[in-house]
Amino acid sequence: NAGVTQTPKFQVLKTGQSMTLQCAQDMNHNSMYWYRQDPGMGLRLIYYSASEGTTDKGEVPNGYNVSRLNKREFSLRLESAAPSQTSVYFCASSGDGTTYNEQFFGPGTRLTVL
Amino acid sequence: SQQGEEDPQALSIQEGENATMNCSYKTSINNLQWYRQNSGRGLVHLILIRSNEREKHSGRLRVTLDTSKKSSSLLITASRAADTASYFCATDQNTGRRALTFGSGTRLQVQP
Numbered sequence: 001n002a003g004v005t006q007t008p009k010f011q012v013l014k015t016g017q018s019m020t021l022q023c024a025q026d027m028n029h030n031s032m033y034w035y036r037q038d039p040g041m042g043l044r045l046i047y048y049s050a051s052e053g054t055t056d057k058g059e060v061p062n063g064y065n066v067s068r069l070n071k072r073e074f075s076l077r078l079e080s081a082a083p084s085q086t087s088v089y090f091c092a093s094s095g096d097g098t099t100y101n102e103q104f105f106g107p108g109t110r111l112t113v114l
Numbered sequence: 115s116q117q118g119e120e121d122p123q124a125l126s127i128q129e130g131e132n133a134t135m136n137c138s139y140k141t142s143i144n145n146l147q148w149y150r151q152n153s154g155r156g157l158v159h160l161i162l163i164r165s166n167e168r169e170k171h172s173g174r175l176r177v178t179l180d181t182s183k184k185s186s187s188l189l190i191t192a193s194r195a196a197d198t199a200s201y202f203c204a205t206d207q208n209t210g211r212r213a214l215t216f217g218s219g220t221r222l223q224v225q226p
Contacts, residue, residue: 004156033213042202042216043157058213090156101206102147103214105156 001026004106006091012112013081021076021089021109029095032074033103034058034066036087043090049074081113119217120203126223133190135220137203138183144206146179146186147214151200160201161188195226 007022025032030051035043035058045058049068063085065077074093078085088110092103121136137146145164149157163170163179163186170177176189190197200221204214 035216040218042218045213045215048213059215092157101145101214102159102162103157103204105158107156108154 003027004091004093004104006089006106006109008109009107010110012114013078014114015082017081018077018079019081019111020078021091021111022073023075023091023106024073025091025093025104026072027093027095027104028071029093029104030071031094031101032068033092033094034064034074034076035090035092036060036085037090037108038087046076046089078111081111083113085111086113087111120201120220122220123218124221124223126225127193128225129193129195131193133193133197133222133224135188135201135222137186137188137217139186139203139205139215139217140184141205142208143181144208146177147204147206148175148177148186148188149202149204149216151202151219153199157202190222193222193224195224198222198224 004025033048034046037043044060047066049055052071055066067075088108090108091106094101094103119138147162148160151157161172161177163177174191179186200219202216202219204216
């Protein structure tokens with residue numbers, strides 16, 4: 001099993017450009033999450049999806065949109081990138097089969113907005 | 115604001131010593147979890163302690179939870195250079211929402 005995969009690993013954008021970060025999990029988990037991590041800080045929740053077909057805002061949703069395409073895939077879109085969105089983005093998943101909501105993380109996407 | 119705040123922010127010890135890091139939080143929780151992050155990598159789940167538990171062990175890890183003080187500690191015994199990483203606590207709050215709130219982390223450096 002690959003676990004949680006994310007693409008791309010690195011991306012450089014200019015202010016105003018758009019892009020979609022892709023995430024997929026092969027653990028049959030119901031819940032998926034997008035976090036951002038700024039230097040020297042913990043993770044902040046952007047959006048999450050408790051199950052296929054549902055999405056909810058987290059702590060820092062402004063400037064982002066998400067799509068839960070199916071049970072496996074959860075994408076994060078930046079419609080008009082800003083320098084404040086320079087960060088490392090992590091996708092995670094958890095399932096009913098995991099005890100008490102342990103989360104499994106992807107390797108991250110390092111995004112720089114110039 | 116972060117629910118969990120770790121203390122200290124950074125810790126440097128020698129191999130073989132014990133490392134203790136603390137986490138404080140503000141609201142009632144279902145459980146508290148500790149994660150490890152190696153530089154440039156994703157987070158890896160280490161251990162979970164439920165709100166009705168006071169202490170839990172896993173290998174060289176020992177976690178305690180004091181819900182009256184809203185605090186937890188992670189002890190790594192007989193540390194190794196490979197334990198060098200950042201450690202984060204995360205709380206599963208009593209909101210019904212299946213999402214964790216992470217602290218800002220403790221950077222642990224174990225000198226060989």
